[in-house]
Amino acid sequence: MSDTHAQTVGYVRETFIPEQAPPHAVTGPVKWLRENLFPSWFYGILTIVSVLFIFYVLSIFLPWLTGGVWDAANIRECREIFAGDSAGCFAVLTERWHQLLFGFSYPQHAYWRPTLALILLAVAVAPVLFSNLPRGMLAFTALYPFIAFYLVWGGTILIPLVALAGVIGGYLVYAQLVDRSLVGGLIAGVVAAAVIWWLGGFVTAEMPNLLALEAVPSRDMGGFMLNMILGVVCVSLSLPIGILLALGRQSSLPIIKWICVVFIEFVRGVPLITLLFVANVVLAYFLPPGTNFDLILRVIIMITLFASAYIAEVIRGGLAALPRGQYEAADSLGLDYAQSMRLIILPQALKISIPGIVNVAVGLFKDTTLVSIISMFDLVGMIRGPILASTDWNGVYWELFGFAALLFFVVCYGISQYSQWLERKLATDHR
Amino acid sequence: MKKSVFLGTLTAAGVIAGAAAAATLDDVKARGKLNCGVTTGLVGFAAPDANGNWQGFDVGLCRAVAAAVLGDPDAVEFVPTTGKTRFTALASGEIDMLARNTTWTFSRDNDLKFEFTGINYYDGQGFMVPKELGVTSAKELDGATVCIQTGTTTELNLADFFRSNNMNYEPVPIETNAEAQQQYLAGACDVYTTDASGLAATRATFETPGDHVVLPEIISKEPLGPLVRHGDNEWGDIVRWTLNALIAAEELGISSANVADMAGSAGDNPEINRILGTEGNLGEMIGLEADWAVKAIQAGGNYGELFEKNIGENTPIGLSRGLNAQWTDGGLLYSPPFR
Numbered sequence: 001m002s003d004t005h006a007q008t009v010g011y012v013r014e015t016f017i018p019e020q021a022p023p024h025a026v027t028g029p030v031k032w033l034r035e036n037l038f039p040s041w042f043y044g045i046l047t048i049v050s051v052l053f054i055f056y057v058l059s060i061f062l063p064w065l066t067g068g069v070w071d072a073a074n075i076r077e078c079r080e081i082f083a084g085d086s087a088g089c090f091a092v093l094t095e096r097w098h099q100l101l102f103g104f105s106y107p108q109h110a111y112w113r114p115t116l117a118l119i120l121l122a123v124a125v126a127p128v129l130f131s132n133l134p135r136g137m138l139a140f141t142a143l144y145p146f147i148a149f150y151l152v153w154g155g156t157i158l159i160p161l162v163a164l165a166g167v168i169g170g171y172l173v174y175a176q177l178v179d180r181s182l183v184g185g186l187i188a189g190v191v192a193a194a195v196i197w198w199l200g201g202f203v204t205a206e207m208p209n210l211l212a213l214e215a216v217p218s219r220d221m222g223g224f225m226l227n228m229i230l231g232v233v234c235v236s237l238s239l240p241i242g243i244l245l246a247l248g249r250q251s252s253l254p255i256i257k258w259i260c261v262v263f264i265e266f267v268r269g270v271p272l273i274t275l276l277f278v279a280n281v282v283l284a285y286f287l288p289p290g291t292n293f294d295l296i297l298r299v300i301i302m303i304t305l306f307a308s309a310y311i312a313e314v315i316r317g318g319l320a321a322l323p324r325g326q327y328e329a330a331d332s333l334g335l336d337y338a339q340s341m342r343l344i345i346l347p348q349a350l351k352i353s354i355p356g357i358v359n360v361a362v363g364l365f366k367d368t369t370l371v372s373i374i375s376m377f378d379l380v381g382m383i384r385g386p387i388l389a390s391t392d393w394n395g396v397y398w399e400l401f402g403f404a405a406l407l408f409f410v411v412c413y414g415i416s417q418y419s420q421w422l423e424r425k426l427a428t429d430h431r
Numbered sequence: 432m433k434k435s436v437f438l439g440t441l442t443a444a445g446v447i448a449g450a451a452a453a454a455t456l457d458d459v460k461a462r463g464k465l466n467c468g469v470t471t472g473l474v475g476f477a478a479p480d481a482n483g484n485w486q487g488f489d490v491g492l493c494r495a496v497a498a499a500v501l502g503d504p505d506a507v508e509f510v511p512t513t514g515k516t517r518f519t520a521l522a523s524g525e526i527d528m529l530a531r532n533t534t535w536t537f538s539r540d541n542d543l544k545f546e547f548t549g550i551n552y553y554d555g556q557g558f559m560v561p562k563e564l565g566v567t568s569a570k571e572l573d574g575a576t577v578c579i580q581t582g583t584t585t586e587l588n589l590a591d592f593f594r595s596n597n598m599n600y601e602p603v604p605i606e607t608n609a610e611a612q613q614q615y616l617a618g619a620c621d622v623y624t625t626d627a628s629g630l631a632a633t634r635a636t637f638e639t640p641g642d643h644v645v646l647p648e649i650i651s652k653e654p655l656g657p658l659v660r661h662g663d664n665e666w667g668d669i670v671r672w673t674l675n676a677l678i679a680a681e682e683l684g685i686s687s688a689n690v691a692d693m694a695g696s697a698g699d700n701p702e703i704n705r706i707l708g709t710e711g712n713l714g715e716m717i718g719l720e721a722d723w724a725v726k727a728i729q730a731g732g733n734y735g736e737l738f739e740k741n742i743g744e745n746t747p748i749g750l751s752r753g754l755n756a757q758w759t760d761g762g763l764l765y766s767p768p769f770r
Binding site for chain 2: 075076079095096099104105219277280281285372373374375377381384385386387388389390391394395
C-alpha cells in the first residue's frame with residue numbers, strides 16, 4: 001500500500017498545520033452582520049430601510065419624550081413652554097396620576113389601602129404561581145380575599161369576618177356529610193353558609209363601627225385599581241368555573257351536559273359589551289327601586305360568566321388533545337371519576353391549555369376597559385371622561401393613552417412571561 | 432364581595448316593584464342627598480377637577496336644586512351617565528334628575544315618558560372653517576368638503592341645509608369628535624360641523640384657536656335642558672322653578688354677591704321680594720323653605736354667573752351668550768313671572 005502511495009504522490013505532509021483563526025469575514029460581528037442583516041442584496045436593502053425607519057421614528061419620539069413638560073397647570077401653559085416645538089405635555093400625569101390610578105372619588109388619604117392590598121396580592125398569589133414556596137403560605141392566599149375586601153371597601157371588619165365564618169361553616173358541614181352523599185353535602189354546606197351570613201347580618205348591623213375603616217362605596221372605585229380588581233377577581237373566579245364547565249360538557253349525564261353546552265354557546269355567542277349593558281341597564285328595571293345591587297358585583301358576575309365560557313372551551317381543547325389511552329389507563333387503575341380527573345387527566349390537560357388560558361386571561365384583563373362604556377371610571381374611562389373633558393387638559397391624547405398602554409403592557413407582558421416560564425418548567429416531553 | 436348584600440337583594444327582589452312614583456322630594460330629603468345624573472365628562476358642562484369635585488354648567492344646576500331642596504349645594508351625589516345609560520338611570524329611579532345636555536325632543540318627552548323642566552342651553556348645529564379660507568357665511572360653502580359624524584342628526588341637518596340653499600358639498604364621514612379634530616386640522620376637510628358648543632370646545636383645544644372661525648349660521652335647534660320622570664309633578668316643578676329662579680335672578684340683577692343683602696329685608700321690587708321669600712309664600716307653595724331661591728342662587732350664582740364661570744367668553748371655551756342671553760338682551764331666556 002505505502003509503496004504504491006510513495007510512487008504516485010510526490011509529497012505527504014506528516015505533521016498538522018497549526019490551527020489558525022478563521023478569516024474576519026466569517027467570524028465575530030462581521031459574520032453576525034453578514035448572516036443576519038445582509039445575507040443577500042434584497043435583505044440588505046430591507047435592513048437599511050428598517051434602520052432608517054427606526055431612526056426616523058426615534059428622532060421624533062425621543063425629543064418628544066425627553067423634552068416633555070412635567071410641570072404646568074394646563075395644556076395652554078404647556079404650549080407656551082414648548083413655544084412651537086412638539087413635545088409631550090406630561091404635566092397632565094403629574095397633576096392627575098392619582099385619578100388615573102385610583103379614580104377621582106376614592107378618598108386621597110386612603111390611597112395606602114388599595115396599595116397595601118396590591119402588595120399583599122403579590123404575597124397571596126406567589127405560592128399559587130411558584131410551587132417551590134412553602135405550602136403554608138396558601139393559608140394566607142385563602143384569607144386574602146377577605147383582607148383585600150376589608151382594605152379596599154372599608155367598613156366594619158365584621159363584614160369580611162362574617163363572610164369568612166360562613167365559608168368555613170359551610171365547608172365544615174360539607175366535610176361532615178360528603179362521605180354519605182356528595183350532593184347532599186354540597187346543599188347542606190351552602191345552606192349552612194347562608195344561615196351564618198343571614199345571622200351575621202344582624203351582628204354587623206348592630207356594630208357597624210367595630211374596627212371600621214372609612215367605608216368607600218363601589219361607585220367611588222376607579223382608575224387602574226378598578227381594572228386590577230376586575231381582572232384579578234374575574235380571572236381567579238373564571239378558572240375553576242371554566243374547568244367545571246369543560247368537564248360538564250364532556251359529561252355523560254345529558255342534563256349536565258346540555259346545561260353546560262347551552263351556557264357556553266350562549267355566552268360565547270353574545271358580545272361582552274352586551275352582557276355589561278345587561279348588568280348595568282336591564283337589571284335596574286327588574287330590581288325593585290331603591291335596592292342598590294352593587295354595580296361592581298354585577299359587572300364581576302358578567303365578566304366572570306363571559307371568561308369562564310371561553311376558558312371552558314380552551315380546557316375542552318386540552319381534554320380532547322389527550323390520547324384516549326390516558327383515560328383508559330386511569331380506568332384500568334381502578335380510579336373513580338374524581339380521582340382520575342384530579343390525578344391523571346386534568347394535570348395533563350391543563351398543561352396543554354396553558355397558552356390558551358393565558359391568552360384568555362390577558363384578553364380579559366384588557367377587556368375590563370370596556371366598563372368605561374357603562375359609565376364606570378376605569379383607567380380608560382377616566383381618560384375619556386373626566387380628564388379629557390376638563391378645560392385644562394382637553395387635547396392631550398398621546399401622553400394619557402401612552403401612559404395607559406404602558407400600565408397595561410407591564411401587566412400583560414408579566415403574565416405572558418410567567419406562562420412561558422411555567423410551560424418550560426412543566427415540559428416533560430424531552431424536546 | 433358582599434354576600435349579605437347579594438342575599439338581601441334576592442329577598443328584596445321578591446317584593447313587588449310598586450310604589451316607584453312616590454314623592455321624589457320626600458325621598459331626597461330622607462336621603463339627605465340629591466342623585467343628579469351628569470355626563471361622564473363634557474368640556475365646560477360637567478367634569479371632575481383634580482380633587483374630584485364636579486365642575487361645570489350642568490353641575491351648577493344640580494347644585495342649585497340641591498341647595499334649594501336641602502340647603503346644601505354639596506349635598507349632591509353625581510351619577511355619571513353615558514349617552515346610552517342616561518335614560519335608563521332616570522327611568523329606573525337611580526337618579527332624581529338628569530342634567531346632561533340632553534336635547535328636548537318630542538319622542539323623549541312623550542315616548543320615553545320624561546318631563547323636560549326647561550331649557551338651560553340653546554344649542555344648534557354650526558360650522559367651523561379655517562380663517563384663511565376667507566369664508567364669512569355658511570351660504571358661501573358651495574362645493575366644500577365637510578367633516579361630519581356619521582349616523583347623527585347633524586348629518587341629516589347638513590343635507591337639508593345644503594339642499595335648501597341649492598349648494599353642493601362632499602361629506603367626509605368620521606366616527607368620533609377626536610377623529611374629527613385630527614381630520615380637520617390635517618386639512619382633510621374644509622369645514623367641520625357639529626353642535627356649536629362642541630365646535631367652540633373643540634376650537635379651544637387647538638394650538639392656535641385664532642386661525643379658525645365658527646360661522647354665524649346655526650342650522651338646527653338643539654334645546655338642552657334638565658329632565659325628570661313622568662308622574663311626579665311636584666318634583667318636576669321644583670326643578671323647573673329652580674332653573675327659572677336662576678334665570679329670573681339674572682334678569683332682576685340678583686347675583687351671588689348681593690343676594691344675601693337683598694334677602695336680608697324686603698326691598699322696593701315686589702318680584703325680587705317674592706323670589707327671595709321676603710314677601711308672599713312662594714316657598715310654601717312649592718313645598719320648600721321660604722329662602723329656597725336664595726340658597727339656589729348662593730350655590731353658584733345666577734344663570735349669567737354660571738354661564739360666565741363655566742363656558743363664557745372669559746373661559747377657554749369662550750362661548751358668547753347668543754341665543755342664551757336674556758330676552759331683554761335679544762336672547763331666548765324668558766322666565767315666567769314669580770307671582
